[in-house]
């Protein structure tokens with residue numbers, strides 16, 4: 001990691017709060033994977049209604065709220081006050097980018113869905129690159145290409161492994177989402193789920209994961225492999241997890257307890273009040289502050305959900321349809337969220353080593 005980034009991190013959160021946050025994200029993340037894998041291995045896949053529970057919870061717990069502090073993070077990371085102008089800029093970003101993407105869903109749902117998978121891959125990957133650098137101190141990711149490789153690996157795990165391991169459930173959710181807009185278009189995605197396409201994805205992505213891990217190994221010394229071992233444990237843990245746990249459940253848990261948790265902890269480190277609280281071990285104080293900060297725009301997100309419900313041409317009629325409406329809402333909210341997180345990445349020099 002560059003000296004500049006360390007300097008900023010000293011500004012944005014003490015080493016003690018950083019270490020606390022790192023332990024929390026790793027502990028909760030690995031525990032979630034272990035519990036879900038063990039339960040699935042012991043008693044088999046939970047019945048479908050249970051698989052929806054984490055995604056349903058993510059509407060108010062961790063998931064939707066993690067982006068609902070987007071209007072606060074940039075000024076906080078820059079050490080500037082939150083002004084009416086900074087709020088308006090984020091509001092306009094959400095309005096224009098979100099609306100444009102909603103229009104794309106209406107006009108071309110299949111490309112919009114493929115874009116959603118790509119956006120998620122990039123966004124979840126970028127979140128993990130930050131965590132690798134700042135929480136794990138993976139200093140073997142010293143160049144921009146090495147970080148891009150880590151992005152593709154970490155983002156590809158939740159988006160590609162389920163496609164290989166659970167094509168039927170993946171196709172079902174994909175077709176339900178596209179079907180909300182145009183039931184005739186849903187079949188267009190079918191070739192992606194063919195055995196040939198899945199084999200190609202498994203081989204290509206598998207080789208990339210192996211290459212990334214091997215590269216990290218070769219760039220570290222025997223005495224200093226701690227961060228690399230964390231990286232391998234997380235990576236292989238996620239491979240096993242997404243291979244074993246059915247995707248609706250797996251992605252729901254991952255969204256809450258992996259991606260969103262890490263991002264929320266990141267936003268706490270750039271917030272002077274929360275990071276001071278973390279430093280003294282007052283985790284409850286930091287969480288109460290986050291709950292208060294994120295509450296208004298979580299309600300805003302729910303209003304968007306209701307809006308999407310009314311603009312989709314097909315009336316949602318099943319639990320799967322409700323999930324599909326929620327996923328379109330997430331898609332529309334995530335694109336502007338990616339812009340904010342990319343600016344935060346820039347502020348924290350994630351991409352300019």
Ligand SMILES: CC1=C(/C=C/C(C)=C/C=C/C(C)=C/C=O)C(C)(C)CCC1
Pocket residue numbers: 116117119120123159162169170173174247248251252255259327330331334
């Ligand atoms: C639920 C689910 C899917 C998609 C989930 C996606 C794409 C979620 C994106 C969430 C985002 C972007 C959150 C923001 O941080 C798949 C893969 C179709 C497979 C079946 C289950």
Ligand SMILES: [Fe+2]
Pocket residue numbers: 066067123127259263337
């Ligand atoms: Fe996010």
